[in-house]
Amino acid sequence: MKRKIAIIGTGYIGLITALGLSELGNKVICVDIDGEKISLLNQGISPIYEEGVSELLERNIKEKRIFFTKNFKEGVENSEIIFICVNTPSKDDGEVDLSQIVSSAKELAPYLKDRKIVSIKSTIPVGALSKIKEIFEKEGKKEKKDYEIAVVPEFLREGSAIKDFFNPSRIVIGAEDEEVVNILKELFLPLNSPIVITKPITAILIKYASNAFLAMRISFINEIANICEKFSADISEVIEGMKYDKRIGGEYLSPGIGFGGPCLGKDLIGLIKMAEKKGYEPDFLRAILEKNEHQVRYIVYKVKEELGDLLYDYTIGVWGLTFKPNTNDVRNSLSIKIINILKNDGAKIKAYDPKGMEEAKKIINDIEFCEDIYETAKESDLILILTRWEDFKNVDLLKLKSFLKRPVIIDGVNILDPKEVKTHGFIYKGVGR
Numbered sequence: 001m002k003r004k005i006a007i008i009g010t011g012y013i014g015l016i017t018a019l020g021l022s023e024l025g026n027k028v029i030c031v032d033i034d035g036e037k038i039s040l041l042n043q044g045i046s047p048i049y050e051e052g053v054s055e056l057l058e059r060n061i062k063e064k065r066i067f068f069t070k071n072f073k074e075g076v077e078n079s080e081i082i083f084i085c086v087n088t089p090s091k092d093d094g095e096v097d098l099s100q101i102v103s104s105a106k107e108l109a110p111y112l113k114d115r116k117i118v119s120i121k122s123t124i125p126v127g128a129l130s131k132i133k134e135i136f137e138k139e140g141k142k143e144k145k146d147y148e149i150a151v152v153p154e155f156l157r158e159g160s161a162i163k164d165f166f167n168p169s170r171i172v173i174g175a176e177d178e179e180v181v182n183i184l185k186e187l188f189l190p191l192n193s194p195i196v197i198t199k200p201i202t203a204i205l206i207k208y209a210s211n212a213f214l215a216m217r218i219s220f221i222n223e224i225a226n227i228c229e230k231f232s233a234d235i236s237e238v239i240e241g242m243k244y245d246k247r248i249g250g251e252y253l254s255p256g257i258g259f260g261g262p263c264l265g266k267d268l269i270g271l272i273k274m275a276e277k278k279g280y281e282p283d284f285l286r287a288i289l290e291k292n293e294h295q296v297r298y299i300v301y302k303v304k305e306e307l308g309d310l311l312y313d314y315t316i317g318v319w320g321l322t323f324k325p326n327t328n329d330v331r332n333s334l335s336i337k338i339i340n341i342l343k344n345d346g347a348k349i350k351a352y353d354p355k356g357m358e359e360a361k362k363i364i365n366d367i368e369f370c371e372d373i374y375e376t377a378k379e380s381d382l383i384l385i386l387t388r389w390e391d392f393k394n395v396d397l398l399k400l401k402s403f404l405k406r407p408v409i410i411d412g413v414n415i416l417d418p419k420e421v422k423t424h425g426f427i428y429k430g431v432g433r
């Protein structure tokens with residue numbers, strides 16, 4: 001059965017969810033407070049870069065299955081299921097900032113009636129659920145009569161978001177009411193994925209535990225990579241020998257600069273804070289975070305090993321600004337973090353990214369944004385690679401070398417072939433090789 005759906009917050013997750021559900025034939029109204037975003041989307045222009053988004057947007061607008069508005073009344077009154085997809089970033093002290101959750105709940109509350117299903121896709125800490133219910137109660141709305149609540153966390157990955165929407169590893173539905181479970185189950189049934197039905201509180205913890213586990217794998221493999229360097233062993237060979245063990249597998253074992261982006265770090269800190277509030281000392285989780293911060297310093301150290309501690313006389317060509325490839329998202333990008341450290345130590349930075357330049361320009365200045373990778377090399381003392389974009393593999397090494405002052409490549413994401421690079425006369429430093 002096709003449903004009428006409202007998506008509250010048409011950012012990264014909201015837009016992908018909206019496009020996916022409309023493509024499945026449901027009627028979707030997207031509500032966002034950002035007028036500029038709504039206007040762009042209504043013209044069929046996506047504010048985010050993600051493969052397949054533009055095509056889905058064009059098709060579903062044409063088929064009149066998706067609409068964008070700033071009007072909560074229009075969105076909520078006309079829908080049976082409401083997905084809250086606003087952001088839950090970290091506050092300065094690491095606690096989860098619930099301001100978008102609170103404001104969106106207040107905005108939609110007046111229009112709840114006849115057991116509308118409010119389904120939370122945003123990653124929320126445990127306490128947020130009662131906060132949302134409190135807001136609805138204050139508006140005079142009763143659970144079971146005016147609304148039902150569910151937690152349906154999102155697991156898709158930026159960079160392959162549309163593919164992940166249509167091929168999810170699993171759908172987790174956290175809801176107490178059987179009818180709500182059945183409606184949500186039916187909605188996601190066409191995706192043919194395992195569906196885990198659980199309590200809302202468990203759904204919340206599944207999301208946090210999953211992200212903490214992924215962060216752990218990254219910190220773990222970075223630790224092992226750094227140890228490999230001490231023994232002149234190659235981490236890629238170590239991984240090759242590990243990954244066939246079914247208990248281990250090969251996913252999320254890519255050594256590099258650490259985990260950045262809008263989710264892993266903030267969710268790990270969020271989980272740490274949740275545990276601390278309950279009087280538990282999550283030392284293991286703290287170590288994962290510490291290792292990640294250490295890895296950033298380690299990459300900077302690799303640069304300084306080549307150029308010295310003071311970087312005032314040096315220019316560094318940086319490849320990659322987004323937190324991962326195939327996205328234009330630079331939120332909490334460790335590339336930007338590393339650039340800022342190098343800048344503070346005096347370096348001049350010339351940078352290029354295939355898709356992230358416009359977003360990067362909004363959050364970083366005092367660097368030179370270049371047309372392509374070769375432009376970053378002109379008059380630079382070394383090349384520093386910080387995002388694993390496939391495009392970087394196609395570099396013409398001879399051409400690159402002709403522009404550089406010194407033939408040095410620090411490959412923070414192990415994207416180039418060390419042998420080939422060295423054959424072309426470069427000094428090459430990767431991570432764990």
Ligand SMILES: NC(=O)c1ccc[n+]([C@@H]2O[C@H](COP(=O)([O-])OP(=O)(O)OC[C@H]3O[C@@H](n4cnc5c(N)ncnc54)[C@H](O)[C@@H]3O)[C@@H](O)[C@H]2O)c1
Nearest residue numbers: 009010011012013032033034086087088100103104122123
């Ligand atoms: N980005 C990811 O890869 C990812 C993956 C899994 C889960 N999540 C979780 O999904 C949630 C959303 O993340 P995102 O990256 O899509 O965030 P985002 O910042 O891209 O999108 C949030 C959107 O909500 C809108 N908004 C803010 N306040 C609003 C309000 N009161 N009413 C309506 N709209 C409002 C903003 O204008 C923005 O468009 C977060 O909790 C995040 O942790 C994100």
